[in-house]
Amino acid sequence: MPAIVNADECSACGSCVDECPSDAITIDEEKGIAVVDQDECVDCGACEEACPNQAITVQE
Ligand code: SF4
Numbered sequence: 437m438p439a440i441v442n443a444d445e446c447s448a449c450g451s452c453v454d455e456c457p458s459d460a461i462t463i464d465e466e467k468g469i470a471v472v473d474q475d476e477c478v479d480c481g482a483c484e485e486a487c488p489n490q491a492i493t494v495q496e
């Protein structure tokens with residue numbers, strides 16, 4: 437399962453974007469949240485570790 441963003445917790449800080457090795461995450465400026473391209477995500481967990489708000493989790 438790919439990474440899932442909790443929109444209520446995400447502050448669009450961009451840390452996960454910087455850490456993602458697959459460039460699977462982009463920031464939706466309009467909504468102010470990170471968006472994961474599920475086709476590109478390789479479930480590595482780097483975004484989860486990078487997020488200061490625990491807003492992105494990789495589903496088991
Ligand atoms: S789990 Fe890895 S590949 Fe998937 S969005 Fe997070 S950092 Fe990117």
Ligand code: SF4
Nearest residue numbers: 446447449450452487
């Ligand atoms: S690191 Fe967390 S708070 Fe920052 S953009 Fe990514 S999901 Fe949102």
